[in-house]
Amino acid sequence: xxxxxxxxxxxxxxxxxxxxxxxxxxxxxxxxxxxxxxxxxxxxxxxxxxxxxxxxxxxxxxxxxxxxxxxxxxxxxxxxxxxxxxxxxxxxxxxxxxxxxxxxxxxxxxxxxxxxxxxxxxxxxxxxxxxxx
Amino acid sequence: xxxxxxxxxxxxxxxxxxxxxxxxxxxxxxxxxxxxxxxxxxxxxxxxxxxxxxxxxxxxxxxxxxxxxxxxxxxxxxxxxxxxxxxxxxxxxxxxxxxxxxxxxxxxxxxxxxxxxxxxxxxxxxxxxxxxxxxxxxxxxxxxxxxxxxxxxxxxxxxxxxxxxxxxxxxxxxxxxxxxxxxxxxxxxxxxxxxxxxxxxxxxxxxxxxxxxxxxxxxxxxxxxxxxxxxxxxxxxxxxxxxxxxxxxxxxxxxxxxxxxxxxxxxxxxxxxxxxxxxxxxxxxxxxxxxxxxxxxxxxxxxxxxxxxxxxxxxxxxxxxxxxxxxxxxxxxxxxxxxxxxxxxxxxxxxxxxxxxxxxxxxxxxxxxxxxxxxxxxxxxxxxxxxxxxxxxxxxxxxxxxxxxxxxxxxxxxxxxxxxxxxxxxxxxxxxxxxxxxxxxxxxxxxxxxxxxxxxxxxxxxxxxxxxxxxxxxxxxxxxxxxxxxxxxxxxxxxxxxxxxxxxxxxxxxxxxxxxxxxxxxxxxxxxxxxxxxxxxxxxxxxxxxxx
Numbered sequence: 001x002x003x004x005x006x007x008x009x010x011x012x013x014x015x016x017x018x019x020x021x022x023x024x025x026x027x028x029x030x031x032x033x034x035x036x037x038x039x040x041x042x043x044x045x046x047x048x049x050x051x052x053x054x055x056x057x058x059x060x061x062x063x064x065x066x067x068x069x070x071x072x073x074x075x076x077x078x079x080x081x082x083x084x085x086x087x088x089x090x091x092x093x094x095x096x097x098x099x100x101x102x103x104x105x106x107x108x109x110x111x112x113x114x115x116x117x118x119x120x121x122x123x124x125x126x127x128x129x130x131x132x133x
Numbered sequence: 134x135x136x137x138x139x140x141x142x143x144x145x146x147x148x149x150x151x152x153x154x155x156x157x158x159x160x161x162x163x164x165x166x167x168x169x170x171x172x173x174x175x176x177x178x179x180x181x182x183x184x185x186x187x188x189x190x191x192x193x194x195x196x197x198x199x200x201x202x203x204x205x206x207x208x209x210x211x212x213x214x215x216x217x218x219x220x221x222x223x224x225x226x227x228x229x230x231x232x233x234x235x236x237x238x239x240x241x242x243x244x245x246x247x248x249x250x251x252x253x254x255x256x257x258x259x260x261x262x263x264x265x266x267x268x269x270x271x272x273x274x275x276x277x278x279x280x281x282x283x284x285x286x287x288x289x290x291x292x293x294x295x296x297x298x299x300x301x302x303x304x305x306x307x308x309x310x311x312x313x314x315x316x317x318x319x320x321x322x323x324x325x326x327x328x329x330x331x332x333x334x335x336x337x338x339x340x341x342x343x344x345x346x347x348x349x350x351x352x353x354x355x356x357x358x359x360x361x362x363x364x365x366x367x368x369x370x371x372x373x374x375x376x377x378x379x380x381x382x383x384x385x386x387x388x389x390x391x392x393x394x395x396x397x398x399x400x401x402x403x404x405x406x407x408x409x410x411x412x413x414x415x416x417x418x419x420x421x422x423x424x425x426x427x428x429x430x431x432x433x434x435x436x437x438x439x440x441x442x443x444x445x446x447x448x449x450x451x452x453x454x455x456x457x458x459x460x461x462x463x464x465x466x467x468x469x470x471x472x473x474x475x476x477x478x479x480x481x482x483x484x485x486x487x488x489x490x491x492x493x494x495x496x497x498x499x500x501x502x503x504x505x506x507x508x509x510x511x512x513x514x515x516x517x518x519x520x521x522x523x524x525x526x527x528x529x530x531x532x533x534x535x536x537x538x539x540x541x542x543x544x545x546x547x548x549x550x551x552x553x554x555x556x557x558x559x560x561x562x563x564x565x566x567x568x569x570x571x572x573x574x575x576x577x578x579x580x581x582x583x584x585x586x587x588x589x590x591x592x593x594x595x596x597x598x599x600x601x602x603x604x605x606x607x608x609x610x611x612x613x614x615x616x617x618x619x620x621x622x623x624x625x626x627x628x629x630x631x632x633x634x635x636x637x638x639x640x641x642x643x644x645x646x647x648x649x650x651x652x653x654x655x656x657x658x659x660x661x662x663x664x665x666x667x668x669x670x671x672x673x674x675x676x677x678x679x680x681x
Contacts, residue, residue: 014233023571040680041322044245071248094453
């Protein structure tokens with residue numbers, strides 16, 4: 001581990017506008033010393049991958065709400081891989097327990113459900129990044 | 134003494150109004166048989182300006198609140214089945230949830246729709262879907278609420294066209310369409326066009342319904358989403374009422390008389406967990422709206438001054454941990470909504486922190502309202518907490534805080550709340566204030582200064598393995614795409630094209646109402662996405678500046 005701050009890209013993909021959780025995580029990570037690249041709403045997978053590459057980011061955080069996680073999260077993992085980017089994908093939001101195994105199987109690094117404490121958010125992001133480097 | 138005489142007159146006027154009101158056929162007495170009066174305490178009484186104590190003299194003695202349960206998922210047929218289930222179970226109004234692509238004005242075959250079709254609500258692409266959604270339901274006798282904003286005019290046009298097909302007079306249609314775009318820029322983020330052209334569409338619908346659909350509520354000014362996005366109670370109230378004032382100013386600027394449309398405006402609030410704060414908020418809402426409508430906007434018709442509102446319990450308060458305890462949270466929040474004088478109520482299902490509700494969970498939520506209505510006795514007396522020193526203080530305090538926000542917006546807008554709201558959207562005031570309040574709450578929970586039962590205290594007893602959650606059949610998306618494709622094959626494309634061309638012409642001329650051309654387009658089976666795309670050529674598309 002180094003002292004360089006973690007650079008993380010935070011985004012929501014597609015139509016869903018529930019951004020309270022994403023903003024919350026953005027502020028928590030910022031206050032914990034991370035460099036947050038906050039893309040906000042209505043992003044595409046391609047755009048997020050491009051930003052990760054340009055910004056040399058260490059992690060991607062996606063926020064999901066409307067049950068599209070089973071489609072969009074594996075797609076993000078796959079797109080990062082195809083672009084040759086070994087960057088963990090951290091998923092936050094409303095994810096039913098029975099979907100967790102399938103998502104982890106698809107390569108999602110961490111899933112942060114409702115009620116996760118700020119400490120757990122920061123620790124999970126650090127661990128996910130450290131385990132890759 | 135003059136004051137005594139005035140008080141006596143007020144009491145007599147209330148009594149006269151009460152005596153003219155038909156009552157429900159039940160005994161207004163306690164469980165032990167003690168008869169209770171319809172009101173206690175001092176005036177102004179329920180049904181009297183400024184309506185702090187309620188909008189009707191008899192409140193729930195005449196009519197219980199409408200138990201309006203929100204439902205929608207899968208294809209139109211799936212939701213139609215849930216609607217019929219709600220009506221069979223004693224629900225008294227339908228409330229439609231649309232899926233994300235529909236809410237954003239895009240079709241099920243849009244590339245971003247992947248994984249979203251029919252997931253968080255029902256998918257509606259064309260009038261054909263609308264026919265299936267309301268199959269075997271008499272539009273002339275049911276009251277329907279449709280929760281949609283950006284493309285509200287299109288969905289409304291489909292409903293009107295469907296009524297026409299079923300030989301139901303549009304004047305007899307009863308219900309509400311949310312059609313509240315301002316809070317989309319502030320909180321819910323389901324916008325399509327920029328604020329000013331969006332306001333044009335809303336004003337068009339207000340004018341159209343005022344002329345042709347006297348029983349329809351064309352805007353439900355909604356604080357619910359502002360609160361869910363993180364605001365506190367006073368911000369929820371102030372931003373919502375300010376948006377309401379903005380719609381009033383916009384309709385008046387379009388040449389309407391305030392009393393021609395204001396009686397059909399309604400509101401939608403959140404009922405959160407702080408019991409007395411919520412009750413104070415509901416009471417303050419009525420007083421502020423009445424005062425402003427009379428004093429600032431010159432309303433003369435008393436109905437223009439009534440803040441009628443729907444309430445929903447706070448989805449954001451539901452925990453994924455020990456989800457069954459959410460039943461208790463919902464009951465207390467619903468009780469605050471009733472003690473606050475709501476006209477209709479949706480109770481959340483205990484499993485909603487994890488997924489859309491199962492049928493069993495939705496039934497428990499409805500039963501919770503029925504227990505409050507029929508077992509607790511709270512419906513016997515109007516504004517039963519009025520006169521409590523604490524509740525009166527809370528009402529005043531929430532009002533004072535809201536007035537501070539109105540002053541800020543009035544100043545931002547140079548004496549216009551409408552312009553102030555536009556300015557607050559442009560400069561990030563609303564989004565920032567809501568995010569700050571939400572973050573403050575989360576910090577308090579994280580630091581343990583605020584207890585959330587089951588989350589940061591009392592955490593034993595969670596059984597994540599046994600949850601029975603609603604699963605949306607993944608076939609839904611494929612089925613909907615097939616349906617959409619079949620409609621596109623079946624229709625006459627030249628009529629679709631000419632109807633869209635006419636809509637674009639009408640949209641470009643701000644003196645023409647866009648609703649008639651929209652009805653023509655949906656009748657030609659133009660899709661929602663095609664209509665939105667046509668309007669975007671005139672209105673443009675809104676893109677939010679991302680600020681964390």
